[in-house]
Amino acid sequence: MAGITDLGVGIGWRSEIDLTVERLPGVDFVEVVAENLHSNVHRGHLPESVTLLLERGIPVLPHAVSLSLGGADPVDLSRVEHLGKIAEAVGAPMVSDHVCFVRAGGLDSGHLMPVPRTKDALDVLVANVKLAQENLPVPLALENVAALLEWPDGELSEGQFLAELVERTDCWLLVDVANLYANARNIGTDPGRFLDEIPLERLAYVHVAGGVDHGDVYHDTHAHAVLPEVLGVLDELCSRVTPPGVLLERDDNYPSDTEIASELAAIRAVVDKHRG
Amino acid sequence: MVTPVTSQGTRLSAEEIGYLTAGPGRAAETALARLIDAGLVRVSREGLVSAVHLNNHGAMTELERRTLSYARTGVRFDQVVQSTAYSTEMKRLHQHLLDQKLMQQPRRRHEGWWFPLVIAIVLVLLGFSTPVFFLGVPIALLFFVWQRGRKAVTQAGREALRHVVATDRVHAVALYGFCGKVNGRAVGDLFELSQSIVKMLPLKQNRKRKSSSDGGGGCGSSCSSCGSGCGSSSCSSSSSGSSCSSGGSSCGGGGCGGGGGGD
Numbered sequence: 001m002a003g004i005t006d007l008g009v010g011i012g013w014r015s016e017i018d019l020t021v022e023r024l025p026g027v028d029f030v031e032v033v034a035e036n037l038h039s040n041v042h043r044g045h046l047p048e049s050v051t052l053l054l055e056r057g058i059p060v061l062p063h064a065v066s067l068s069l070g071g072a073d074p075v076d077l078s079r080v081e082h083l084g085k086i087a088e089a090v091g092a093p094m095v096s097d098h099v100c101f102v103r104a105g106g107l108d109s110g111h112l113m114p115v116p117r118t119k120d121a122l123d124v125l126v127a128n129v130k131l132a133q134e135n136l137p138v139p140l141a142l143e144n145v146a147a148l149l150e151w152p153d154g155e156l157s158e159g160q161f162l163a164e165l166v167e168r169t170d171c172w173l174l175v176d177v178a179n180l181y182a183n184a185r186n187i188g189t190d191p192g193r194f195l196d197e198i199p200l201e202r203l204a205y206v207h208v209a210g211g212v213d214h215g216d217v218y219h220d221t222h223a224h225a226v227l228p229e230v231l232g233v234l235d236e237l238c239s240r241v242t243p244p245g246v247l248l249e250r251d252d253n254y255p256s257d258t259e260i261a262s263e264l265a266a267i268r269a270v271v272d273k274h275r276g
Numbered sequence: 277m278v279t280p281v282t283s284q285g286t287r288l289s290a291e292e293i294g295y296l297t298a299g300p301g302r303a304a305e306t307a308l309a310r311l312i313d314a315g316l317v318r319v320s321r322e323g324l325v326s327a328v329h330l331n332n333h334g335a336m337t338e339l340e341r342r343t344l345s346y347a348r349t350g351v352r353f354d355q356v357v358q359s360t361a362y363s364t365e366m367k368r369l370h371q372h373l374l375d376q377k378l379m380q381q382p383r384r385r386h387e388g389w390w391f392p393l394v395i396a397i398v399l400v401l402l403g404f405s406t407p408v409f410f411l412g413v414p415i416a417l418l419f420f421v422w423q424r425g426r427k428a429v430t431q432a433g434r435e436a437l438r439h440v441v442a443t444d445r446v447h448a449v450a451l452y453g454f455c456g457k458v459n460g461r462a463v464g465d466l467f468e469l470s471q472s473i474v475k476m477l478p479l480k481q482n483r484k485r486k487s488s489s490d491g492g493g494g495c496g497s498s499c500s501s502c503g504s505g506c507g508s509s510s511c512s513s514s515s516s517g518s519s520c521s522s523g524g525s526s527c528g529g530g531g532c533g534g535g536g537g538g539d
């Protein structure tokens with residue numbers, strides 16, 4: 001994909017840490033949550049901090065959480081249009097959302113719910129993704145989510161499911177290694193097999209996030225430090241492919257600038273190790 | 277800075293200085309200022325305040341603890357100040373100042389408070405011709421004293437504040453507020469806070485405060501250190517709408533307080 005072959009290491013821009021993101025050394029790109037930005041961004045209503053980052057030449061990638069592409073309900077085209085407007089406002093080379101549904105029967109779950117890995121569910125997802133792609137000005141990347149439980153009667157592994165999604169829609173993949181680790185811990189996904197099965201040549205970039213153990217369950221909180229095990233999954237991924245970009249997601253309990261900087265440095269160290 | 281010491285020999289904390297200077301809003305601003313100063317909270321470009329650590333880590337006073345727990349996730353700058361200003365922790369600080377006799381329960385000044393004084397003067401004048409009128413003078417004066425009201429800060433409180441100067445940015449907030457000025461510089465600038473953030477705070481004038489240059493030679497050779505405590509250089513800018521009396525005897529170094537107007 002032209003223009004995003006080397007995004008580098010980035011961080012999720014959040015309004016609470018806007019100054020931190022601006023100050024941090026080694027932020028090569030940022031992601032903004034599309035739903036958090038006002039739809040009149042095209043009229044110059046971007047947050048001052050985002051404008052400043054753009055002026056510095058830092059790529060800003062819109063990330064959506066509400067398209068609900070895995071849902072049986074028809075895609076809400078106004079949300080797709082909003083995402084597209086933000087992509088244009090920030091001059092983004094691509095946008096992203098998740099392989100999940102957040103609404104069913106008109107009700108909002110408030111969570112990114114995993115899609116049943118059946119052929120039927122895949123057909124619905126593919127149709128929704130194609131519709132979204134037709135209405136977006138830039139390519140779409142889709143992210144694997146963390147699941148606390150699996151739907152019964154799954155016909156495909158998560159890797160196979162994503163591989164088929166890419167084949168049928170030509171979408172890109174946003175691999176969240178923390179979600180992958182969460183699934184390995186909570187529902188027994190094999191990260192190695194997942195990475196073997198997905199088309200790594202369609203990897204757009206990678207998410208890294210923190211979480212916490214609650215007994216036997218790992219919670220992907222985005223509010224705690226990144227576990228070494230998650231960096232281990234990143235290491236595994238980097239041994240197979242050089243990711244175009246790796247981005248740290250932190251959504252709450254923002255630590256000091258120093259701690260965030262050291263998490264970014266740890267991510268960069270893993271990426272650089274494989275670059276030789 | 278010269279740490280102000282009360283008549284009982286107690287040192288005033290920055291929060292106490294803030295409270296005595298402009299009430300609970302200013303004390304709340306002061307607590308927040310110390311937390312920003314210590315890197316224990318961050319303030320975003322749009323004025324969202326959030327604690328940097330969990331569990332109120334780093335708090336040194338009750339007000340700081342209260343502020344940190346309220347700002348665990350991003351909360352607007354003015355709301356953080358308001359919340360602390362109206363907290364039970366703030367009531368305890370007020371009680372402490374009452375116990376220290378630095379503050380007292382204020383009494384409102386009656387309308388026409390000056391009238392008994394006029395009566396007293398008239399009675400004195402009449403007394404020269406008819407001495408029985410002198411008997412009414414003490415009664416009129418008593419009325420005058422009562423109706424004149426009573427300030428929230430005691431004489432001891434005002435004395436304790438007299439030599440306080442802003443030699444660090446936390447004390448600058450205590451004395452002038454985030455939207456005040458110190459030595460011609462906006463206090464908000466000392467914290468890299470934009471005017472759009474500090475102006476979220478409602479305007480609150482300082483209580484009238486005796487300047488260190490009055491009271492007979494309070495300044496003298498040490499004027500360089502007390503200079504910032506009074507005089508025009510320390511007074512608030514007109515942009516924040518506050519004013520400074522031009523006379524040397526008192527300085528109403530304006531500023532703002534985050535609500536909690538009452539004492």
Ligand SMILES: [Fe+2]
Binds near residue numbers: 143176207249
């Ligand atoms: Fe993610």
